[in-house]
Amino acid sequence: MRVKDKVAVVTGGSSGIGRATALRLAEEGAKIVVSDVNEEAGKATVSDIVQKGGEAHFHKADVSNEEDVKALMATTFERYGSIDVVFNNAGVGNQQLKITEIETDEWDQVVNINLKGVYLGMKHAIPYMEKGNGGSIINTSSVLGIKGMRYQGPYNAAKGGVITLTKNAALEFGTKNIRVNAIGPGVIDTPIINNWKEDEWKWGIISKANALRRLGKPEEVANVVLFLASDEASFVTGSTMMVDGGGLTY
Ligand SMILES: NC(=O)c1ccc[n+]([C@@H]2O[C@H](COP(=O)([O-])OP(=O)(O)OC[C@H]3O[C@@H](n4cnc5c(N)ncnc54)[C@H](O)[C@@H]3O)[C@@H](O)[C@H]2O)c1
Secondary structure, three states, X not given: OOOOOOEEEEEOOOOHHHHHHHHHHHHOOXXXXXXXXXXXXXXXXXXXXXXXXXXXXXXXXXXXXXXHHHHHHHHHHHHHOOOOEEEEOOOOOOOOEOOOOOOXXXXXXXXXXXXXXXXXXXXXXXXXXHHOOOEEEEEEOOHHHOOOOOOXXXXXXXHHHHHHHHHHHHHHHHHHOEEEEEEEEOOEOOHHHHHHHHOHHHHXXXXXXXXXXXXXXXXXXXXXXXHHHOHHHOOOOOOEEEEOOOOOOO
8 A cells, every 4th residue: 555544635625636536545545634615525525435445534624714724734633643645636717718807806716725725735734744754745736837828817827836836845844854746737527627618619629638639537647646645756846747648748
């Protein structure tokens, strides 16, 4: 087992990439705290893990709310006695609008969840990691953290910020044996991209805009997060690992 007995917090664990990763880490022996704003679906992730013989618990938290995130990390530490892995993954998309059209409230919401949520996850988990033997943090960015795309202003900005914040945290906590990496998924088949499917012509292009000419699956992202969470990645920190089927290369 590749992450046996490690305690892992997974935000956005109710759906898509977070759910697949919670299941994969549990298969490899980790104890999982599944966190999300969607309680019903989060509890379903937990019961799927438990049914397969794993250990998991649900904790509702909005990653953009500091008190929620503080309580998430504190209760995880109280319950399991350590925090070894944090997957800061919860995220939302934005409406397809130009930056001159997008409402400031929507900008705030997207940046608060996708970027501030990552900052809060690290801020409140790292003190517990420092008390233990260190840990591994994985932050979800995107190919859109590197390349621009029309009508993706807040998302582009937030995901770009995740990459540089990841480097910053890797430098600040490396000597404490805390590794911090990001992942950059391409187009992965999860509910977050459902609205892209509405325009058949556009979707035909977007869904194949990579070297492998297909969509990614959440399980394919989960395998990369598992590697970064595990001790196999012991000399990997500050990096952003693309999981995009060659989408950036395309
Ligand atoms: N699917 C893709 O193509 C793709 C590509 C690149 C990056 N990403 C990123 O991957 C991450 C996971 O997305 P996904 O594709 O699995 O989508 P998803 O919609 O299936 O999952 C996102 C989860 O985040 C939760 N969430 C939303 N706001 C939250 C909040 N404030 N606090 C806590 N939880 C919240 C949702 O309830 C949901 O369960 C996101 O950060 C997303 O930006 C996805």
